[in-house]
Amino acid sequence: MENKRMGKRTIKLVNSPSIINTATIVGPKEGDGPLREYFDIILEDDLWEQESWEKCEKKMQEEAIRLVLTKANLTENEIDYLFSGDLLNQIISSAYAARQISIPFFGLYGACSTMSESLSLGAMLIDGGFANNIICSTSSHFSTAERQYRFPLEYGSQRPFSSQWTVTGCGASLLSSSGEGPYINYVTTGKVIDPGINDVNNMGAAMAPAAVDTIMQHFKDTGFNPDDYDMILTGDLGAVGKSVLLDIMDSQGYDLSKVYDDCGMKIFDNLRQDVHAGASGCGCSASVFNGYIYSELKSRNIDKLLLVSTGALHSSTSTLQGETIPGIAHAVSISNFKN
């Protein structure tokens, strides 16, 4: 059998899984931001006629999955697997959405790296001939995350400037063995990297070293350099993490300044919308990638993208027990041209 492995941690996909369609649903604040025109559905409030924010987040995932099926003119019976996850304890948004939809379900937890984790696994299963169509989906919701990880919203806790604003948003990608692109060509899988940060209001810095590690490994494994990409896009490092990443990459001899951006710096107008260091959450890279970036790929404004969703793998229990915050980042290389 052909060896599909390149270097230490990269897979070259030879059967070119194609992202044939996407769907995005975001909250009102995200809909008021600079990417508003790229989202399929913008909610008028953060409950969407549900009894709780958690039920709203579950509805967002369910409806995004149904929407991407409708857009691709496929039914759930034609989908082989659903890969999804979210930030909530026991990934209830994903699990309860999957309950409503009759698709074999692999639940993931990669914190905010889940979008590229799901694309990595989905692309490999299609490339290996195990599936024809796979949906990858993930979500986050400001109000469910805030009360689970931090404080009750009613408490009105003050936010330090390094803190980020969890995106209320969901994105779903439909991968297929047939289709005309954009194609997933390479997958570089992350290791858990812990820089020793224990400030839960500075997650960008906690995640940046994991993103650096994965991006550098991708370059080493493939022989690519930053100029080979039109865009290298991390998930949710925000202002602090973005600056940390550029500094470390520069010190390692890689100038990413011309091609690098972060989903967490694109979805909000940080100053006007008062989100401090930018956006975060599974739904951040999910809605930015499946909305704005997918549109840019389809219109050929971007031809080659390295998407590197980034996750912080702590919990409120681990923090209370004195643990630092480990990060992880998974890279998928997406192009309008087949391998």
Added chain:
Amino acid sequence: MENKRMGKRTIKLVNSPSIINTATIVGPKEGDGPLREYFDIILEDDLWEQESWEKCEKKMQEEAIRLVLTKANLTENEIDYLFSGDLLNQIISSAYAARQISIPFFGLYGACSTMSESLSLGAMLIDGGFANNIICSTSSHFSTAERQYRFPLEYGSQRPFSSQWTVTGCGASLLSSSGEGPYINYVTTGKVIDPGINDVNNMGAAMAPAAVDTIMQHFKDTGFNPDDYDMILTGDLGAVGKSVLLDIMDSQGYDLSKVYDDCGMKIFDNLRQDVHAGASGCGCSASVFNGYIYSELKSRNIDKLLLVSTGALHSSTSTLQGETIPGIAHAVSISNFKN
């Protein structure tokens, strides 16, 4: 490319991924049960010199991964992926264990179905040529699960007879593209099935319909019947769920009584050890499969096994918000003979 799909939800693995070694670590109560001789390490207490039960659970995963490497005479550099997950919020046992070990990490959440979820994905990635060696690992810990899902242990909450006892245990499997078996030959992936049960002390009944759905689909997709297996083994249905499963299967024309068993009914002496309806937890099927059952496969007392780990996909938040408990079950068909 050869179509590896059989029927609606089953994969036939043609390159025969092999489970070349396993490791198990369990707590003192599990070590006092009928399977004691099959575990690699039995802890003397449930803290293992750590400051918290959560840190103990993380150490169990880390040490089980290190132990399976030692037993297989491999190093972490020779392992392509680690698939793991657990029951704790944000799967901290798995993520913090992965931090200690330099292996690319895919975090999973399938509740107590995680062992067969990880074996499913690991086997497909090896079969597809994406990896040579993969470790699949999962854990649970009675005391971490009890205080996260139910009540503080100090509260001394009374347990109804349908309740199950979360296993303190961890199991790790090392899958390889080479090796002399046992082989993973088929993978049938579960859908989320919700029978409408809202009693968190009756999870066996909540999960049984998902196990029925996956087992019946496996038979339909492959053409096998119960007699083709030496053993069909669910993860943690316990006394109530086991009886529900046998009843439903019988009503559908499948007599499983001769070959069916449940890990949750094997690890404890239910009466003597006062565990009511049996055992549960990710670590239940993980430690029973990687300990006792793997030994039975190697000694040829079992030649063909269908392992069906079962998960309940709720959280304490979803329960408080009035949701019922959905279940999921993933099946892997394991044999001493290649496909």
